[in-house]
Amino acid sequence: MSFLGRGSASGSGINNDRIEMAITELDTVTDFFNRMVQSCHAKCISTRYAEGDLNKGESVCIDRCVAKFNDVQKKVGEKLQNRGASNNAGSGGSAFGTL
Amino acid sequence: MSFLGRGSASGSGINNDRIEMAITELDTVTDFFNRMVQSCHAKCISTRYAEGDLNKGESVCIDRCVAKFNDVQKKVGEKLQNRGASNNAGSGGSAFGTL
Amino acid sequence: MSFLGRGSASGSGINNDRIEMAITELDTVTDFFNRMVQSCHAKCISTRYAEGDLNKGESVCIDRCVAKFNDVQKKVGEKLQNRGASNNAGSGGSAFGTL
Amino acid sequence: MDFSTFNSAEQAHMSKVIEKKQMQDFLKMYANLVEKCFNSCVNDFTSKAVSTKEEQCIMHCTEKFIKHSERVGARFAEQNAEAMVAGQNQS
Amino acid sequence: MDFSTFNSAEQAHMSKVIEKKQMQDFLKMYANLVEKCFNSCVNDFTSKAVSTKEEQCIMHCTEKFIKHSERVGARFAEQNAEAMVAGQNQS
Amino acid sequence: MDFSTFNSAEQAHMSKVIEKKQMQDFLKMYANLVEKCFNSCVNDFTSKAVSTKEEQCIMHCTEKFIKHSERVGARFAEQNAEAMVAGQNQS
Numbered sequence: 001m002s003f004l005g006r007g008s009a010s011g012s013g014i015n016n017d018r019i020e021m022a023i024t025e026l027d028t029v030t031d032f033f034n035r036m037v038q039s040c041h042a043k044c045i046s047t048r049y050a051e052g053d054l055n056k057g058e059s060v061c062i063d064r065c066v067a068k069f070n071d072v073q074k075k076v077g078e079k080l081q082n083r084g085a086s087n088n089a090g091s092g093g094s095a096f097g098t099l
Numbered sequence: 100m101s102f103l104g105r106g107s108a109s110g111s112g113i114n115n116d117r118i119e120m121a122i123t124e125l126d127t128v129t130d131f132f133n134r135m136v137q138s139c140h141a142k143c144i145s146t147r148y149a150e151g152d153l154n155k156g157e158s159v160c161i162d163r164c165v166a167k168f169n170d171v172q173k174k175v176g177e178k179l180q181n182r183g184a185s186n187n188a189g190s191g192g193s194a195f196g197t198l
Numbered sequence: 199m200s201f202l203g204r205g206s207a208s209g210s211g212i213n214n215d216r217i218e219m220a221i222t223e224l225d226t227v228t229d230f231f232n233r234m235v236q237s238c239h240a241k242c243i244s245t246r247y248a249e250g251d252l253n254k255g256e257s258v259c260i261d262r263c264v265a266k267f268n269d270v271q272k273k274v275g276e277k278l279q280n281r282g283a284s285n286n287a288g289s290g291g292s293a294f295g296t297l
Numbered sequence: 298m299d300f301s302t303f304n305s306a307e308q309a310h311m312s313k314v315i316e317k318k319q320m321q322d323f324l325k326m327y328a329n330l331v332e333k334c335f336n337s338c339v340n341d342f343t344s345k346a347v348s349t350k351e352e353q354c355i356m357h358c359t360e361k362f363i364k365h366s367e368r369v370g371a372r373f374a375e376q377n378a379e380a381m382v383a384g385q386n387q388s
Numbered sequence: 389m390d391f392s393t394f395n396s397a398e399q400a401h402m403s404k405v406i407e408k409k410q411m412q413d414f415l416k417m418y419a420n421l422v423e424k425c426f427n428s429c430v431n432d433f434t435s436k437a438v439s440t441k442e443e444q445c446i447m448h449c450t451e452k453f454i455k456h457s458e459r460v461g462a463r464f465a466e467q468n469a470e471a472m473v474a475g476q477n478q479s
Numbered sequence: 480m481d482f483s484t485f486n487s488a489e490q491a492h493m494s495k496v497i498e499k500k501q502m503q504d505f506l507k508m509y510a511n512l513v514e515k516c517f518n519s520c521v522n523d524f525t526s527k528a529v530s531t532k533e534e535q536c537i538m539h540c541t542e543k544f545i546k547h548s549e550r551v552g553a554r555f556a557e558q559n560a561e562a563m564v565a566g567q568n569q570s
Contacts, residue, residue: 015308015334020408022300022311027417030322032469035423037369045365047337049353052360054368060433062365067436072426072446075438079450080418119305119317121482127324129504134332136551144343144509144547146519148535151542153550161547165554166345171335171355174347175550178359179327211397218499220391220402226506228413233514235460241524243456245428250451252459258454258524264463265527270517270537273529277541278509 032073042064116185131172230271238263334358360375417457425449516540557568 045054045060054062143160144153153161242259243252252260300311338354339347347355391402429445430438438446482493520536523528529537 013304014310015307015446018303019307019314022303023314024348024412024415026315026318030318031416031419032422033370033373034381035419036373037366037473038368039361039423039426041462042427045361047358049338049357049361050356051362054361054364058365059368062368063372064433064436066369066376068430068433068438068442069422069426070373070376071438072430073422075443075446076425076450077418079447080421080454083451083454103361111545112486113492114489118489118492118496119486121485122496123321123324125497125500127328129500130325130328131331132552132555136327136548138332139551140544140547141336142339144543146540148520148539148543151546153543153546157547161550162554163342163345165558167339167342167347167351168331168335168539169555169558170347171339172331173526174330174352174355175334175359176327178356179330179363182360182363195525206423209394212401213398217398217401217405218392220394222503222506224406224409228409229507229510230513231461231464233510234494235457236463237514237517238460239453239456240518241522242403242544243452245449247429247448247452250448250455252452254454255458256456259558260459261463262524264460264467266521266524266533267513268464268467268523268531269518269529271513273534273537274513274516275509277538278512278545281542281545 036066036069039069135165135168138168234264234267235269330359330362333362421450421453424453512541512544517542 041060043065044058046058139161142164145156145157238260241263242256244256300308303311334355337358338351341348341351391399394402425446428449429442432439432442482490485493516537519540520533523530523533
């Protein structure tokens with residue numbers, strides 16, 4: 001993320017922490033969206049590829065898939081928070097030593 | 100990509116945009132190559148692993164697989180351009196607000 | 199990796215090469231750990247999800263899976279070194295021109 | 298995403314960041330599409346030429362994936378907009 | 389990992405790096421979990437509501453994945469500790 | 480890739496970048512290989528020791544993957560060279 005380096009060099013009133021947080025949020029949303037695209041493709045799209053258009057069944061399936069995927073995201077998020085797992089069950093967390 | 104930060108700091112006649120573009124190109128080629136390796140492995144290599152050498156059938160399959168994979172890349176690229184989809188059908192594109 | 203840019207900007211006695219190497223090591227361990235989690239999940243965990251606890255069979259399987267995965271890592275590493283492949287069989291290596 | 302609290306320097310900066318990310322996302326989507334359509338459509342390695350049947354499958358696969366992504370994006374944006382309205386009504 | 393040869397500026401720097409990485413790792417794990425549990429548990433698209441059965445599957449899937457990760461992490465840490473002791477005895 | 484239009488500072492810079500990337504690519508290939516060969520070869524969890532049969536499979540898997548990558552790389556380089564010649568003849 002070279003832009004941050006440049007940002008801090010120019011010093012033109014840019015708050016680096018704010019920018020970093022915005023980028024993390026952007027990356028998170030993009031990653032989430034891409035996974036939704038992949039999952040709903042696997043669930044709804046026939047891989048015979050007899051035509052280039054979405055047929056009726058596929059279209060309806062996509063709409064429901066997006067709603068369900070969003071719902072699953074919320075439920076998993078709540079579960080993670082309830083479990084208080086948010087801080088230390090992360091992948092790799094236990095693999096690092098402490099400084 | 101920390102090196103960019105350093106580049107801009109030293110100011111030794113380095114054009115950051117050119118460097119960034121070269122790195123993007125490098126990353127793109129590497130990603131493409133890695134996907135070709137994975138796909139052709141899945142198509143051509145038996146997972147019984149009875150021996151460590153490529154047999155005749157596997158070798159011929161790899162050669163054809165590389166040719167076909169490259170061809171598919173071209174055809175998909177042309178399709179994307181024709182569709183004028185190059186700018187806004189990107190994954191995540193529609194997930195961002197405008198500034 | 200914006201933090202490196204910042205490090206070099208502040209110049210407060212930070213050895214950038216050492217920091218970069220530490221980060222590469224961190225990333226490598228994390229990536230390895232995540233792959234182990236994924237592989238052992240695929241090998242040991244039933245996807246029926248009838249309950250939230252690990253049952254006895256799953257728990258024992260995980261323990262053995264971690265031991266075996268580590269062992270495979272060592273064996274593959276030795277094989278790569280013996281073959282002297284460490285430098286140039288890397289994915290993408292052959293895709294780059296020389297400067 | 299809401300950048301309205303950003304000052305103009307920060308907004309300009311984020312514009313460049315987003316522009317760069319969109320290019321990278323497009324390139325990743327392209328690579329992804331090649332891989333997906335190749336894996337689904339190409340199964341004959343008795344020749345090194347892509348057959349007419351394979352080519353047609355690849356064209357359909359590409360077109361369908363784009364339409365699929367667009368539809369997912371549209372539904373996703375709608376749901377985010379609804380969630381935002383719901384959030385404002387609560388506060 | 390051993391950062392004992394780092395000076396205090398470097399240690400402070402690595403602390404920030406690790407903190408940031410842990411946040412990113414958590415977000416990646418979360419996305420991963422959503423994808424995995426969705427793919428395993430949701431197979432009925434005759435309705436846009438998640439069914440009770442699907443929801444239960446998702447809760448179990450999430451809980452099991454966390455317990456799985458923790459167990460893998462614990463075993464992994466043990467083996468690394470053993471490897472470190474073995475390494476010190478050799479030298 | 481052609482860096483001939485780069486000045487010497489830029490070329491030196493790109494050399495460092497490429498060197499670093501090659502190291503990262505190697506580490507990624509290594510991790511990938513461990514994952515792939517583990518998944519293909521290890522299926523018995525009645526013991527925590529890798530069996531002779533599993534070990535042999537892993538050795539073959541590793542060797543074959545390297546040879547496979549090298550062959551793909553060689554064909555890929557040939558095709559790129561051809562494409563470049565074709566491009567020059569056209570202009």
